[in-house]
Amino acid sequence: MCGICGCGQPGNAVTIRKIDLKKVNLKKVTPLGAVAPLYHDDHDHHHDHAPTANQVPGKTVLQIEQDILGKNNLLAERNRGFFEAKNILALNLVSSPGSGKTALLERTLADLKNEIPCYVIEGDQQTSNDADRIAATGAEVVQINTGKGCHLEADMVNEAMRQLKPTDGSLLFIENVGNLVCPAMFDLGEGARVVIISVTEGDDKPLKYPDMFHSSQLCIINKIDLLPYVNFSVEKAKEYARRVSHITEFIEVSATTGTGMEKWYAWLKKRRNA
Amino acid sequence: MHELSIIASIVEIAEAEVEKAGAQRVESIELEIGELAGIEFSALDFAWEVGVSQSVLEGAERHIHRIGGEARCSECENIFDMQALYDPCPKCGSYFSEIIKGKELSVKALTVT
Ligand SMILES: Nc1nc2c(ncn2[C@@H]2O[C@H](COP(=O)(O)OP(=O)(O)OP(=O)(O)O)[C@@H](O)[C@H]2O)c(=O)[nH]1
Ligand SMILES: [Mg+2]
Ligand SMILES: [Zn+2]
Numbered sequence: 001m002c003g004i005c006g007c008g009q010p011g012n013a014v015t016i017r018k019i020d021l022k023k024v025n026l027k028k029v030t031p032l033g034a035v036a037p038l039y040h041d042d043h044d045h046h047h048d049h050a051p052t053a054n055q056v057p058g059k060t061v062l063q064i065e066q067d068i069l070g071k072n073n074l075l076a077e078r079n080r081g082f083f084e085a086k087n088i089l090a091l092n093l094v095s096s097p098g099s100g101k102t103a104l105l106e107r108t109l110a111d112l113k114n115e116i117p118c119y120v121i122e123g124d125q126q127t128s129n130d131a132d133r134i135a136a137t138g139a140e141v142v143q144i145n146t147g148k149g150c151h152l153e154a155d156m157v158n159e160a161m162r163q164l165k166p167t168d169g170s171l172l173f174i175e176n177v178g179n180l181v182c183p184a185m186f187d188l189g190e191g192a193r194v195v196i197i198s199v200t201e202g203d204d205k206p207l208k209y210p211d212m213f214h215s216s217q218l219c220i221i222n223k224i225d226l227l228p229y230v231n232f233s234v235e236k237a238k239e240y241a242r243r244v245s246h247i248t249e250f251i252e253v254s255a256t257t258g259t260g261m262e263k264w265y266a267w268l269k270k271r272r273n274a
Numbered sequence: 275m276h277e278l279s280i281i282a283s284i285v286e287i288a289e290a291e292v293e294k295a296g297a298q299r300v301e302s303i304e305l306e307i308g309e310l311a312g313i314e315f316s317a318l319d320f321a322w323e324v325g326v327s328q329s330v331l332e333g334a335e336r337h338i339h340r341i342g343g344e345a346r347c348s349e350c351e352n353i354f355d356m357q358a359l360y361d362p363c364p365k366c367g368s369y370f371s372e373i374i375k376g377k378e379l380s381v382k383a384l385t386v387t
Binding site for chain 2: 058059060061062063064065066067068069071072148149150151153181182184185186206207210211214240242243244245246
């Protein structure tokens with residue numbers, strides 16, 4: 001399951017690439033000038049394949065009790081330590097495909113980037129479409145393509161950070177692969193997990209995908225501009241989300257019209273100074 | 275389907291252990307998986323053969339200890355069986371609870387030869 005070397009699963013090569021902002025048509029906004037000093041931390045992800053000599057004859061039972069997610073969790077903790085040391089607020093944005101993660105980020109970057117340094121990691125199975133959309137706002141962004149992988153893992157984020165080099169005190173948005181199931185299990189080292197649902201998806205999403213809501217700290221309800229046209233009860237969605245999780249904070253927004261975005265920014269700022 | 279990457283992690287653990295022990299292959303593997311761990315057991319079954327092919331786990335016998343979910347109600351302290359994360363406390367009806375069992379996801383043991 002090594003996202004960096006792609007050694008775990010054949011045919012499932014992961015690629016991680018920073019978008020070159022010099023080659024991007026900026027959408028009327030100026031790119032962030034400052035780039036962090038180079039990191040001297042080399043790629044030290046290694047494989048423990050040293051041969052051992054002690055041949056055991058016959059059958060041996062090894063009681064190992066090893067956490068299957070142990071390696072990911074360990075790397076996630078390393079990422080978390082890095083974020084804490086640099087006072088970076090890292091957010092893992094999760095949702096079904098098309099809930100508006102990228103739209104939310106485009107809007108957020110346009111509104112906040114002169115105030116707070118912002119960085120983005122985009123996770124998608126294929127294409128750099130989302131990273132290109134983000135780059136057009138002038139924000140530094142790395143695209144991770146997971147190939148057949150349906151979620152981001154901590155090692156991918158670690159590698160992406162080496163390319164991104166976020167500055168102290170910045171905001172790091174990690175847009176996970178659009179999928180309400182798989183990303184739930186994989187800690188990336190984020191400071192908070194934000195689940196996004198849109199009103200076109202049905203208000204019972206929290207009950208259908210409880211794991212994702214269970215592991216999130218904030219729920220954003222997006223596309224509220226479409227509420228008049230769909231059968232979606234905001235109150236019901238909140239009620240269901242409260243059943244499966246301890247989420248107490250909900251923010252209703254429209255990423256396209258901008259309604260409610262100030263509450264999201266207030267949340268970000270509060271969280272950043274916490 | 276994250277079960278495939280879970281299997282890849284199991285393979286990684288098994289390969290490292292086989293090598294450490296100087297063994298050749300795994301005869302059987304014991305897994306402990308909680309019912310609230312986020313693993314779809316049928317998906318795990320479905321992906322297993324492909325996931326372990328050409329690894330030390332190919333052909334290994336697989337034993338899964340399924341651990342049922344258990345939670346402690348945050349309101350009344352009642353301990354109850356939890357099948358799904360949205361199950362309320364049967365005593366007081368509260369949805370606020372803390373999971374105490376069912377999140378397990380580990381390789382317990384390997385029999386290597
Ligand atoms: N009406 C309306 N449309 C929105 C809103 N937010 C996003 N959309 C539209 O929803 C579609 C999907 O938005 P994206 O931002 O690409 O969604 P995403 O979650 O990033 O999608 P994936 O990365 O593919 O998972 C686009 O056509 C957006 O324009 C909103 O608040 N209101
Ligand atoms: Mg997107
Ligand atoms: Zn109770």
